[in-house]
Amino acid sequence: MPEMLSRIADSLFWMARYIERAEDTARILDVNYHMMLEQSDPHYRLRWEPLVVMAGEEKPFHQLYTEANAYTVFDFLAFRADNPSSIVQCIAKARENARTIRERISREMWEDINGLFHTVNRFDAADEIAAGPHRFCDTVKFACHRFHGVTDATLPHDEGWEFLRIGWSLERAEATTRLVDVQYHNLLEGLSVAATPDNHQWMAVLKSVGAYEAYHRRYHSPIRPEKVAEMLILNPLHPRSIRFTAGEVQAGLRAVSGTSAGSYANEAERLTGKVLEGLRYDTIEEIFARGLHPYLSDLLRNLRLIGHDIARTYFYYAVVA
Amino acid sequence: MSAAPQEVFRPVLFDGYDPGAYYDEMFSGPGEPRPHYAKMFQKLAALAPAQFEERRQLADLAFLMQGITFTVYSDGQGTERLFPFDLIPRILARSEWDRIERGLSQRVVALNLFLHDIYGKQRILKDRQIPRELIYSCQHFRREMIGIEVPRGIHTHISGIDLVRDSKTGEFMVLEDNVRTPSGVSYVLENRLVMTRIFPDAFQACEVLPVNNYPAELCRILRSLSPRGEQAQMVLLSPGIHNSAYFEHSFLAQEMGIELVEGRDLIVDTGVVFMKTIHGLKRVDVMYRRIDDEFLDPLTFRSDSLLGVPGLMGAYRAGNIALVNAVGNGIADDKAIYSYVPAFIRYYLGEDAILRNVETYLGVRDLSFMIEHLPELVVKAVGESGGYGMLIGPAAERAAIEQFRDRIRANPRNYIAQPVVGLSRVPSYHAGTRRIIGCHVDLRPYCLYDGEKVSIVPGGLTRVALTPGSLVVNSSQGGGSKDTWVLHGEC
Numbered sequence: 001m002p003e004m005l006s007r008i009a010d011s012l013f014w015m016a017r018y019i020e021r022a023e024d025t026a027r028i029l030d031v032n033y034h035m036m037l038e039q040s041d042p043h044y045r046l047r048w049e050p051l052v053v054m055a056g057e058e059k060p061f062h063q064l065y066t067e068a069n070a071y072t073v074f075d076f077l078a079f080r081a082d083n084p085s086s087i088v089q090c091i092a093k094a095r096e097n098a099r100t101i102r103e104r105i106s107r108e109m110w111e112d113i114n115g116l117f118h119t120v121n122r123f124d125a126a127d128e129i130a131a132g133p134h135r136f137c138d139t140v141k142f143a144c145h146r147f148h149g150v151t152d153a154t155l156p157h158d159e160g161w162e163f164l165r166i167g168w169s170l171e172r173a174e175a176t177t178r179l180v181d182v183q184y185h186n187l188l189e190g191l192s193v194a195a196t197p198d199n200h201q202w203m204a205v206l207k208s209v210g211a212y213e214a215y216h217r218r219y220h221s222p223i224r225p226e227k228v229a230e231m232l233i234l235n236p237l238h239p240r241s242i243r244f245t246a247g248e249v250q251a252g253l254r255a256v257s258g259t260s261a262g263s264y265a266n267e268a269e270r271l272t273g274k275v276l277e278g279l280r281y282d283t284i285e286e287i288f289a290r291g292l293h294p295y296l297s298d299l300l301r302n303l304r305l306i307g308h309d310i311a312r313t314y315f316y317y318a319v320v321a
Numbered sequence: 322m323s324a325a326p327q328e329v330f331r332p333v334l335f336d337g338y339d340p341g342a343y344y345d346e347m348f349s350g351p352g353e354p355r356p357h358y359a360k361m362f363q364k365l366a367a368l369a370p371a372q373f374e375e376r377r378q379l380a381d382l383a384f385l386m387q388g389i390t391f392t393v394y395s396d397g398q399g400t401e402r403l404f405p406f407d408l409i410p411r412i413l414a415r416s417e418w419d420r421i422e423r424g425l426s427q428r429v430v431a432l433n434l435f436l437h438d439i440y441g442k443q444r445i446l447k448d449r450q451i452p453r454e455l456i457y458s459c460q461h462f463r464r465e466m467i468g469i470e471v472p473r474g475i476h477t478h479i480s481g482i483d484l485v486r487d488s489k490t491g492e493f494m495v496l497e498d499n500v501r502t503p504s505g506v507s508y509v510l511e512n513r514l515v516m517t518r519i520f521p522d523a524f525q526a527c528e529v530l531p532v533n534n535y536p537a538e539l540c541r542i543l544r545s546l547s548p549r550g551e552q553a554q555m556v557l558l559s560p561g562i563h564n565s566a567y568f569e570h571s572f573l574a575q576e577m578g579i580e581l582v583e584g585r586d587l588i589v590d591t592g593v594v595f596m597k598t599i600h601g602l603k604r605v606d607v608m609y610r611r612i613d614d615e616f617l618d619p620l621t622f623r624s625d626s627l628l629g630v631p632g633l634m635g636a637y638r639a640g641n642i643a644l645v646n647a648v649g650n651g652i653a654d655d656k657a658i659y660s661y662v663p664a665f666i667r668y669y670l671g672e673d674a675i676l677r678n679v680e681t682y683l684g685v686r687d688l689s690f691m692i693e694h695l696p697e698l699v700v701k702a703v704g705e706s707g708g709y710g711m712l713i714g715p716a717a718e719r720a721a722i723e724q725f726r727d728r729i730r731a732n733p734r735n736y737i738a739q740p741v742v743g744l745s746r747v748p749s750y751h752a753g754t755r756r757i758i759g760c761h762v763d764l765r766p767y768c769l770y771d772g773e774k775v776s777i778v779p780g781g782l783t784r785v786a787l788t789p790g791s792l793v794v795n796s797s798q799g800g801g802s803k804d805t806w807v808l809h810g811e812c
């Protein structure tokens with residue numbers, strides 16, 4: 001088996017994370033924007049602010065705009081060069097990572113991501129803002145799916161592939177965690193006790209992770225916030241649930257180190273195992289009893305630590321021999 | 322069903338094309354293609370301008386989508402730019418190529434013997450075939466190499482030797498040797514790939530010799546140099562993504578299936594080179610380095626280099642790693658030393674040079690002649706490449722000529738002069754007028770040497786000066802490239 005340079009593993013990991021981040025942002029933007037169009041009751045008018053919070057970029061946003069509305073949020077999350085997490089920036093960074101390792105990925109992968117880079121750069125921000133985000137977001141979303149497909153079909157499933165899998169799974173786990181956390185806060189805690197939660201908004205949450213249809217097949221019931229949370233946190237099979245994605249991270253880490261189930265070779269594996277145990281055996285009732293927000297905050301902190309530990313274990317040579 | 326209207330054959334593409342006063346590679350006279358160009362001429366002439374334009378755009382898009390770009394730094398942003406590609410191929414007749422191949426092989430072997438000698442016994446200096454001062458005054462002469470026995474005695478594993486066809490004689494001549502880290506071979510392979518997609522029918526008709534064996538042959542040579550035999554960990558050392566030739570580095574690493582590394586990926590411990598992998602340090606045996614000598618090892622050469630690997634020269638000296646090309650090759654492609662290459666060929670091989678040099682005047686030898694005749698001459702700095710540090714006398718203004726006169730007087734060793742060579746031309750598309758015009762070309766074949774035989778990619782890189790009238794083919798000065806064909810049969 002060819003050797004895997006630490007620098008290359010690092011770039012693969014980040015290329016995957018940026019692609020995933022672009023897709024996650026595109027999904028959230030698209031779904032929420034269209035939900036807003038269908039929403040007439042001003043009481044439930046979708047607030048744009050939370051989308052910026054989910055992206056974790058409130059500070060630069062407020063330096064640029066005075067208010068969060070459909071246009072400023074779309075402009076900021078999709079196009080702005082000064083938003084390091086904007087879709088266009090994520091794709092540029094994914095492509096830059098790909099460029100440093102193009103000898104290591106397949107030609108098809110490189111051409112795909114290079115093509116995507118040129119495609120999103122051809123979009124004119126003003127035109128797209130006028131037309132609404134669907135065209136742009138849909139292009140990005142499907143291009144990201146395509147990249148997954150091209151990767152799966154053309155890259156040997158060796159250690160490099162595992163680092164990609166770890167990268168996009170970890171990013172996706174973080175994105176879903178933030179989504180549930182922010183939307184719960186946004187949709188429930190802002191309401192008076194008497195008000196009933198709004199179905200429409202929870203549909204948006206499900207759709208933004210592509211779990212709407214799966215929800216109905218699983219629960220055969222009207223949309224209820226705690227069921228949505230259960231679906232997105234604990235479902236073992238949905239590809240965007242936190243449990244599923246954490247399982248992918250674990251599988252990837254084990255494939256790289258060769259560790260068998262029940263033990264761990266490094267701190268990243270220990271933490272992933274610990275997180276996954278919780279996700280496997282906690283019930284949604286227990287989670288609510290402990291408080292959803294503290295639970296998700298813990299989870300987010302652990303996911304970030306796993307990222308740091310992966311870098312420490314595999315990417316950095318801090319001490320020179 | 323009605324029959325499709327028959328298109329009337331009219332060779333519009335070359336309508337009014339004037340081969341002009343220079344040697345035209347495609348036409349022997351107006352409207353008269355040379356025999357080896359006949360089939361391609363028919364294919365091209367059958368294209369309507371709109372069809373030609375369509376194929377041209379297809380080619381540009383293919384290069385853009387594959388990210389085959391080089392980086393330009395002059396605008397401060399490090400913009401990626403396409404290396405302009407011209408659709409009309411440069412075709413070489415088989416008999417002509419055979420002679421070029423013999424000439425290049427002879428030259429590469431002689432250059433290698435010279436390097437081996439100059440860093441070894443220095444017989445050539447003792448026999449007074451070349452002035453000792455010329456060697457020791459060369460800025461690319463590396464004293465650190467003296468006495469190092471390189472693996473299998475090979476210094477010039479990879480050579481890119483620039484040839485031009487003189488319009489006066491129609492003969493191919495050597496313009497310069499590049500035996501440090503010649504670049505451009507990736508364009509040869511990519512140009513061919515794109516051309517086969519755009520003119521599949523022409524390839525069937527013309528029987529073009531394939532070029533794609535280069536990476537495999539280079540990889541075979543790299544492997545043969547490993548100090549640990551078959552167990553060879555090979556790497557390509559690149560300065561990184563910001564280098565203008567980065568595309569080529571990654572392309573070659575991928576084609577050969579070897580690791581592309583940067584200095585920061587490597588470490589030397591007790592005279593052995595290692596790379597940092599996710600499972601710890603792994604020994605490296607062979608390094609195809611695309612970094613200049615002076616940046617290779619900050620402990621030996623420039624101490625401010627961040628690109629290289631501290632201790633690399635120690636590992637090289639100890640025979641624990643093979644470097645390709647060898648260190649110190651710059652002495653052999655110095656533009657003043659160049660004028661002695663035909664003498665090397667005679668001295669080491671006992672043969673006359675098959676490919677002639679362009680007549681060359683040395684600052685140290687022919688100073689007064691150079692100073693007097695500057696307006697008629699091309700002046701070059703001996704250690705520069707890429708079209709930098711040059712004066713083209715007939716095209717230069719008086720002030721520039723005066724400036725060069727002073728510079729040459731101040732440092733004669735640093736300059737050579739040559740008569741202006743009227744480079745041959747190939748019809749090429751001119752975007753400004755949307756017409757086909759004759760543009761000057763050179764030819765850089767890539768030669769690989771395994772210590773026994775020299776193998777050469779059929780053809781090589783044809784660089785073309787796409788600015789009308791320009792003789793400068795470098796990509797930094799508006800040059801482009803063409804696919805270069807050597808035909809299997811005679812025509």
